[in-house]
Amino acid sequence: MTTANEQRKARGKRVRGLIGKSGEFRNPERRLAYYMVLPTLLIILAVAFYPVADSIWLSLHQATLTVTGPFVGFKNYLLLFQDSVFQQALANTVIFTVASVTIEFVLGFAVALALNRPFRGRGLVRAAVLIPWVLPTVISAVMWRLMLQDQIGVLSYAAHALGLVHQPILLNHTYLLIASILVDAWQTTPFIALLLLAGLQTIPADVYEAARVDGASTVQRFLRITVPLLKPTILVAVLFRTLDAYRVYDLFYGMANRQLESLSTYVYEGVRITQLQFATGNAAAVFIFVTAFLVALFFIKVLGMRTATEE
Amino acid sequence: MASATTTRTRSAKKGLAAVLFYTFIALIVLVSVLPLLWIFKMSIITNSELFASPPTIWPQHPTGASWRQIFNNPGFLGAIRNSAIISALTTVFCLLFGSMAAYAISRLRFNFKGSVLTLILAISFFPGVAIIGPLFKQFSELHLINTYWSAIIADTVFSLPLTVWLLVAFFKELPKDLEDAAKVDGATTIQALYKVVIPLAAPGVATTAILTFIYAWNEFLFANTFLLTQNTQTLTVVIPNFATVHTVDYGAQAAATIVATVPLVILVLIFQRRIVSGLTAGAVKG
Numbered sequence: 001m002t003t004a005n006e007q008r009k010a011r012g013k014r015v016r017g018l019i020g021k022s023g024e025f026r027n028p029e030r031r032l033a034y035y036m037v038l039p040t041l042l043i044i045l046a047v048a049f050y051p052v053a054d055s056i057w058l059s060l061h062q063a064t065l066t067v068t069g070p071f072v073g074f075k076n077y078l079l080l081f082q083d084s085v086f087q088q089a090l091a092n093t094v095i096f097t098v099a100s101v102t103i104e105f106v107l108g109f110a111v112a113l114a115l116n117r118p119f120r121g122r123g124l125v126r127a128a129v130l131i132p133w134v135l136p137t138v139i140s141a142v143m144w145r146l147m148l149q150d151q152i153g154v155l156s157y158a159a160h161a162l163g164l165v166h167q168p169i170l171l172n173h174t175y176l177l178i179a180s181i182l183v184d185a186w187q188t189t190p191f192i193a194l195l196l197l198a199g200l201q202t203i204p205a206d207v208y209e210a211a212r213v214d215g216a217s218t219v220q221r222f223l224r225i226t227v228p229l230l231k232p233t234i235l236v237a238v239l240f241r242t243l244d245a246y247r248v249y250d251l252f253y254g255m256a257n258r259q260l261e262s263l264s265t266y267v268y269e270g271v272r273i274t275q276l277q278f279a280t281g282n283a284a285a286v287f288i289f290v291t292a293f294l295v296a297l298f299f300i301k302v303l304g305m306r307t308a309t310e311e
Numbered sequence: 312m313a314s315a316t317t318t319r320t321r322s323a324k325k326g327l328a329a330v331l332f333y334t335f336i337a338l339i340v341l342v343s344v345l346p347l348l349w350i351f352k353m354s355i356i357t358n359s360e361l362f363a364s365p366p367t368i369w370p371q372h373p374t375g376a377s378w379r380q381i382f383n384n385p386g387f388l389g390a391i392r393n394s395a396i397i398s399a400l401t402t403v404f405c406l407l408f409g410s411m412a413a414y415a416i417s418r419l420r421f422n423f424k425g426s427v428l429t430l431i432l433a434i435s436f437f438p439g440v441a442i443i444g445p446l447f448k449q450f451s452e453l454h455l456i457n458t459y460w461s462a463i464i465a466d467t468v469f470s471l472p473l474t475v476w477l478l479v480a481f482f483k484e485l486p487k488d489l490e491d492a493a494k495v496d497g498a499t500t501i502q503a504l505y506k507v508v509i510p511l512a513a514p515g516v517a518t519t520a521i522l523t524f525i526y527a528w529n530e531f532l533f534a535n536t537f538l539l540t541q542n543t544q545t546l547t548v549v550i551p552n553f554a555t556v557h558t559v560d561y562g563a564q565a566a567a568t569i570v571a572t573v574p575l576v577i578l579v580l581i582f583q584r585r586i587v588s589g590l591t592a593g594a595v596k597g
Contacts, residue, residue, distance in 0.1 A: 033419035040412040047468040054445035127583040128340045134575045136529035152361045198591035247438040250531045264440040271444035289441040
């Protein structure tokens with residue numbers, strides 16, 4: 001008992017030295033708090049952060065899955081940027097991200113405004129809207145692929161009948177990319193709509209009432225009240241969607257049967273399928289990580305997004 | 312505009328607005344639900360009807376052939392089991408780790424709370440693909456590749472931010488008095504968490520469990536990377552491969568996608584309100 005106590009004291013002193021604030025680890029409540037977050041932190045550090053460091057390390061070496069060779073500096077990155085498949089994957093990913101997030105935001109806002117009005121059966125409509133969102137992305141991709149198939153697909157039939165397309169949709173890169181953007185819009189517009197709807201419901205009705213009394217038009221009320229008050233929610237929704245669209249993998253995999261490359265499918269091909277490109281694949285992985293981080297930073301610093309930790 | 316007709320125009324305008332509004336609502340519902348119904352229709356028609364041009368609207372000769380085919384396929388049945396096991400265990404681990412972390416973050420005082428929360432939430436912005444190379448290497452060395460554990464470990468880490476985030480929001484809504492009373496009566500903090508807080512926050516914990524389960528059920532990247540054979544592969548991995556291997560069995564593909572989505576549609580219909588509250592928890596604090 002005494003030894004346990006002494007040990008604890010000794011440990012407390014050591015940690016106090018480490019943390020530099022007196023009593024932080026001696027206080028039983030605070031010590032318990034650290035113990036409680038420790039499992040989560042450890043597993044996250046081991047399974048997410050350590051592999052990122054490893055990715056960076058591997059991308060700077062001549063490496064295969066089993067053997068890490070000599071240090072080669074940024075050679076893998078040079079190879080990566082010269083690879084026309086990577087360039088195509090980057091272009092596809094950027095076009096996909098910008099187009100799908102824009103469409104989803106506009107449609108999502110419209111749906112949110114519609115659902116913000118009370119009407120009979122609103123709960124059912126909300127449940128219906130949730131259905132596309134809840135499906136596994138890769139499965140909904142397979143579903144849409146069935147509807148886009150040349151001989152049996154109802155959408156393929158309709159598009160040919162209307163003269164919109166002149167070749168099988170699934171064999172044409174441009175058509176595939178457009179179809180992927182639309183399927184993504186179908187699937188994730190509900191997410192933006194529900195987030196914005198929740199945001200709309202926090203705006204008190206008397207704000208609008210006061211504006212109306214002062215003679216503000218509908219458009220003025222929307223631009224001067226709704227948009228500014230909704231800005232934090234808009235930023236959260238758009239950031240989440242942007243980063244999610246940027247790592248698109250399931251959708252392209254299911255829709256295009258590996259004929260349409262995104263950055264993520266490029267990494268997957270490199271590190272899992274063509275093992276010769278293990279090192280370049282890791283360089284591409286680091287590229288995705290760094291650029292995604294920069295996008296998040298842009299939202300937080302430049303656009304002034306409030307993060308969850310500020311209270 | 313003549314003053315006599317003003318009121319009529321106004322009410323006509325109002326009527327038109329209402330028509331437009333309900334048309335828009337109807338359109339939203341149709342676009343959300345119709346694709347699923349169409350795929351279901353594809354799963355119950357004959358092969359010759361599938362190839363009919365123009366496509367039939369109503370099934371002419373409904374048949375269960377595609378459904379029999381997938382349910383006679385042991386690989387497919389195995390995939391349902393694999394998906395269920397991996398998602399259920401991921402949910403259990405997430406709630407176990409997540410409830411402790413969320414309690415500490417929402418109730419206890421300690422330095423670095425902000426950094427801890429940021430570190431956890433950063434994972435939700437993490438492109439999973441950035442780590443599949445090194446993780447595959449490490450899991451190979453640990454002989455975890457092609458076991459349930461490889462998917463469970465990766466899924467747990469990547470759904471933990473969601474779990475912690477939701478639980479923090481739900482725990483914060485609870486009054487602190489009851490725990491304090493329990494502690495006065497001699498309960499430890501851990502006992503207060505499991506005997507008082509979690510039972511009181513049960514609806515929130517259930518919401519969190521549902522959303523975590525959905526996340527794990529839908530996960531594809533890690534499953535497709537770490538699970539190599541049909542013994543361990545989940546529905547999300549088996550179905551797209553089904554689509555490329557049996558290219559001509561369109562009816563069976565359609566039936567298979569319906570099987571993967573039905574549990575989720577049922578969850579949505581039952582827990583619609585909870586799922587929405589969970590989805591938006593915290594993201595829109597006034």
